[in-house]
Amino acid sequence: MRRLAPWQWFLALLVLYLLLAEALRLWLGLLWAERVGLLLAALGVWAFINGRFIFAYYHALTTSFRVRRLPPFPEPRPGEHLLILAPHPDDEVLAAAGLMRRTLLRGGRVSVVYLTSGDAFDLAAGSPLPSKEAMRRLALRRMVEAWRGLKALGLSRDSAYFLGFPDQGLFALFTTHYYLPYESPYTGLKAVAYPGCYRLGLPYTGKALEATLVELLAALKPTRILLPSPLDAHRDHQATAYFGMRAAAFLGLEGRLEYYVVHGGYQYPLPKGLHPRLPLYPAPRGKGLPWRRFSLSEEEVRLKEKAIRAHRSQMRLLGRFLLAFVRQNELFSPLPIPAREALAPEEEGWAVLEGREVL
Secondary structure (H helix, E strand, C coil), X not given: CCCCCHHHHHHHHHHHHHHHHHHHHHHHHCCHHHHHXXXXXXXXXXXXXXXXXXXHHHHHHHHHHHHHCCCECCCCCCCCEEEEEECCCCHHHHHHHHHHHHHHHCCCEEXXXXXXXXXXXXXXXXXXXXXXXXXXXXXXXXXXHHHHHHHHCCCCHHHEEEEEXXXXXXXXXXXCCCCXXXXXXXXXXXXXXXXXXXXCCCECCHHHHHHHHHHHHHHHCCCEEEXXXXXXXXXXXXXXXXXXXXXXXXXXXXXXXXXXXXXXXXXXXXXXXXXXXXXXXCCHHHCCCCCEEEECCHHHHHHHHHHHHCCHHHHHXXXXXXHCCCCCEEEEECCCCCCHHHCCHHHCCCEEECCEEEC
């Protein structure tokens, strides 16, 4: 920034003095009603410019009272084995960095299973139209960032299991490509190919992904499993929920499932940016879920921020969104969708026709 010469400073101060003198003269010549009107107009302009931030803080204040009334989430026990299903690298620290850290400190074990390596976020690859090779390099970079995030929480590389299935393709694997191999339009891959993945060469099919999850759950024997709620707005998160629930049901582990939401709708969570003294409130898309609050210590909040910042490729573009999860608590639900008793008939898809309920 260029420094001003002395004469330029003098001229600027003279102009400022004249403006203030004229404003004072005008103000003294106004009637009291005109002064009130001028103040209200100025306040209106300010509120129009900053309305988004005003609403965000008002929203955070009102929802904080709801968070305080939520029941506490059970504390990790010695010998606990927490397993987290993450659709992409970074979802695990956004949802449960504090719980991961405390589980480790209480003598428990933590495992994170990444269904994809995040190889479809084209803007994070460094150019608007990246090549397929650039997207594959992005996947390897995000895997390294995931390791660094876990390291910030005190976890080792052995805690991470990368499955290497296609980012932005998990929903297709669950539906149209359960048996037929899927080709990623971002990487051109049809099978798991990244070094460091759990099973190289597996075809991009839902059947292969589900079988791998069953194999991992059976081998790791977790006592608590965190996975996205199917109410999450992101299709990869929804598919992760479906695959995870099916795999757990196959092994009879349904009672060990807990759910989280990252893409919760309506600009969730507000306000954006780093606000470690605010509570994390239930997502709008998670309305009706029996949320439980897991309160974090100052040290856990600090480490959560550090773990999130380790995902540099995402911080560059989504930093304000990611840091908005650094709050006083984390939230988990024992149910994937609201119980029927928590919903109005029109919300659960039921209707009344001639006095009878029909589906």
